[in-house]
């Protein structure tokens with residue numbers, strides 16, 4: 001039987017990617033925009049805490065199982081910032097262009113070998129609001145920050161995130177390729193494994 005799960009994110013880029021990966025499974029992923037859910041207060045200090053907060057909030061308000069994604073980019077030259085604050089790096093409204101402009105400015109004149117960075121993603125699944133054994137999966141994607149934006153696919157920092165193995169930015173990848181290799185793709189693969197075994201699929 002198809003399982004209805006609320007997807008606890010207001011980020012359209014995440015919704016696209018998570019729905020695309022989970023489309024192959026017997027899971028109906030319902031974006032939280034279909035429900036009248038106010039934003040959760042993300043006051044955790046880790047991706048894990050924030051993902052749990054968002055999943056619990058959505059599950060509480062819908063009565064459904066919930067998946068949440070908390071993710072961000074760690075830049076080594078900036079001692080791991082913006083990290084959990086990635087969406088709010090240039091201000092509370094989460095403006096991608098402003099975030100990218102701020103990041104390029106922070107790395108102005110920094111040599112390529114010092115521009116290393118990685119995307120982190122934590123996916124959390126709760127069977128219900130008070131689930132004491134959440135499924136928690138993590139993915140990491142290594143790259144470096146370019147000196148200018150390139151590409152139109154994806155979202156967020158993708159136009160600045162260069163992956164040596166693909167010789168292009170994440171925003172220049174086909175969405176299927178990004179979903180196979182990205183931090184989110186890796187975390188979702190783990191999630192599918194754990195979810196399948198929990199549900200005897």
Ligand code: ITT
Pocket residue numbers: 008009010011014042054069070071072073084086087094099119154155156157158170182184
């Ligand atoms: P929700 O909390 O509603 O899920 P959000 O965008 O605020 O949406 P996060 O707090 O997890 O989510 O912040 C993640 C930010 O990290 C996101 O807004 C991007 O700026 C960046 N990010 C995460 N994954 C990314 C990806 O695959 N490509 C580009 N940027 C990404």
